Amino acid sequence: MEEKVFEICKQIFNVENIDEKTSISNLQTWDSLNHTHLIMALQKSFNCEITAEQGIELTSISAILHFLKNNKSHG
Amino acid sequence: MDDVYFLKGKQIYLRPLEVEDINGPYLSWVNDQEITKYLDVGLFPTNKEDLKSFIMDKNQIRFNFAICTTAEKLHIGNCSYAEINWIHRIAEIGIMIGNKDYWGRNIALETYSLLVDYAFQKLALRKVNAGVVLENIAMIITLKKLGFQTEGRFRKHRFYVGKYVDIMRFSLFREEFIPFSLDE
Numbered sequence: 001m002e003e004k005v006f007e008i009c010k011q012i013f014n015v016e017n018i019d020e021k022t023s024i025s026n027l028q029t030w031d032s033l034n035h036t037h038l039i040m041a042l043q044k045s046f047n048c049e050i051t052a053e054q055g056i057e058l059t060s061i062s063a064i065l066h067f068l069k070n071n072k073s074h075g
Numbered sequence: 076m077d078d079v080y081f082l083k084g085k086q087i088y089l090r091p092l093e094v095e096d097i098n099g100p101y102l103s104w105v106n107d108q109e110i111t112k113y114l115d116v117g118l119f120p121t122n123k124e125d126l127k128s129f130i131m132d133k134n135q136i137r138f139n140f141a142i143c144t145t146a147e148k149l150h151i152g153n154c155s156y157a158e159i160n161w162i163h164r165i166a167e168i169g170i171m172i173g174n175k176d177y178w179g180r181n182i183a184l185e186t187y188s189l190l191v192d193y194a195f196q197k198l199a200l201r202k203v204n205a206g207v208v209l210e211n212i213a214m215i216i217t218l219k220k221l222g223f224q225t226e227g228r229f230r231k232h233r234f235y236v237g238k239y240v241d242i243m244r245f246s247l248f249r250e251e252f253i254p255f256s257l258d259e
Binding site: 032036056057 | 215220
């Protein structure tokens with residue numbers, strides 16, 4: 001799952017390196033437009049629903065991984 | 076207008092809002108339903124006298140700034156500290172980018188970074204707050220990039236664009252602040 005998240009993020013943010021420490025605060029290309037694309041990509045790739053309130057909290061790779069692990073029933 | 080630079084960034088600078096600004100694009104912004112979509116201004120037609128009264132109304136809990144481009148000295152929006160509480164050392168921040176050509180260009184990010192830095196460094200404020208409509212993802216991401224944390228959700232708290240919407244509340248303490256710089 002981690003690798004899939006990393007690959008999605010590398011594509012959306014157009015960077016070569018993504019790790020568990022990557023977040024909105026240390027990645028310049030993580031802007032609002034790319035964040036919206038990210039949420040849509042996560043929903044599609046992991047077959048899960050992400051509410052608006054959940055989506056605004058998924059601003060780090062660690063938060064995304066934590067969310068997906070706790071929503072495995074959808075994946 | 077000879078500008079005064081109160082706070083200076085790379086793309087923009089902040090200066091006092093002047094009465095003369097009512098003769099510029101400011102008046103059109105507060106009457107533009109798209110710009111005021113999620114704001115409490117613009118519910119009724121606003122004229123020059125209304126704007127003049129707003130600018131002239133000086134007090135110690137609200138300060139307004141004009142946002143201008145450094146390159147052309149163009150007035151593109153306004154921002155503010157509001158509800159400043161000098162005892163509890165907290166304040167709200169707000170922004171309206173009226174010139175649509177400057178939407179999506181990190182103007183809000185740079186503006187808020189300047190405002191927040193000044194609030195902590197010079198005004199010795201302890202905590203800065205902001206309220207955002209849940210659907211306004213762009214503004215929420217802007218706040219998150221600066222280190223703002225979610226404090227809560229006011230359910231169906233405001234009536235905008237034909238429906239009741241949730242308002243998310245965010246806050247930032249000095250030690251959480253992540254300054255934004257275009258030089259990164």
